C-alpha cells in the first residue's frame with residue numbers, strides 16, 4: 001500500500017511535515033501524482049482520502065454517533081459484558097482500538113479507557129479525533145477519560161507491570177462481522193489496513209494481565225478465539241461478547 005501525505009492549505013504544512021517524519025511518508029505537492037492512499041491534513045482534522053469514497057476520519061461528535069451514545073443504557077450488551085456498575089469506575093484497556101467507537105461507549109458510561117492501536121495511520125486518525133473531542137463539544141469530560149497510544153498491544157502487555165494491570169481487557173479483533181457497529185467503508189478501510197491473525201496470542205497475554213475479566217467481541221456464530229471456551233457469553237442479535245472471568 002503506497003501512502004503519502006498532503007496538506008490542504010499552507011497553514012497545515014507544519015503539521016504535515018511533522019506527520020511525515022512520524023510516519024515516514026512523503027508530503028506531496030499539488031503537481032505530484034497522488035497514490036491511492038492519502039493522509040490529508042485539513043485545517044481542523046486529519047482524514048484519509050481513497051478513490052471513489054468519502055473521506056474517512058474519526059469524529060466522536062458526529063450527530064449520528066452522538067445519538068447512538070445518548071441511547072446507551074446499562075442493559076447494553078457491551079456494558080454488561082465488561083461488568084459495568086454505576087458509581088464503580090472501571091479501568092479498561094482496549095487493545096484493538098480501531099475507530100474508538102466501543103471505547104467511547106464504555107467511556108460514556110463512566111469507564112477510564114486506554115486505547116491501543118498498532119496501525120500508525122489508524123492511530124493518528126484516532127488521536128486526532130480524540131484530541132478534538134477533548135477540547136470541544138459535549139464529550140469533553142468523556143474524552144478526558146480516554147487516552148490513546150499507537151503501539152502493538154502485545155508489546156504493551158508484555159511490558160506492563162502488575163501494579164498497572166487493568167480491571168478489564170477488551171478485544172475486538174478484525175473478523176468478518178455479519179453486521180458491525182462500524183459503517184461499511186470504515187470497516188473495509190480497517191480490513192485493508194490491518195491483519196489481526198495474531199489475535200490468539202493477544203488473548204493469551206490478556207488472560208494473564210486482566211485483574212477482573214477479558215472480553216472479546218465476536219460475530220454471533222464465530223468460533224471461540226483460540227478455541228478457548230469463555231466463562232460466559234452475552235449475546236445480541238448479531239454479536240456475541242465472550243467473557244473470561
Ligand SMILES: C[S@@+](CC[C@H](N)C(=O)[O-])C[C@H]1O[C@@H](n2cnc3c(N)ncnc32)[C@H](O)[C@@H]1O
Nearest residue numbers: 096097098099100101102117118152153172194
Ligand atoms: C475490528 S477493529 C476494532 C474496532 C473498534 N472496536 C471500534 O469500535 O472502532 C480492530 C483494530 O485492532 C487493531 N489491532 C489488531 N491487533 C492489534 C494489536 N496487537 N495491537 C494494537 N492494535 C491492534 C487493528 O489495527 C484494528 O484497527
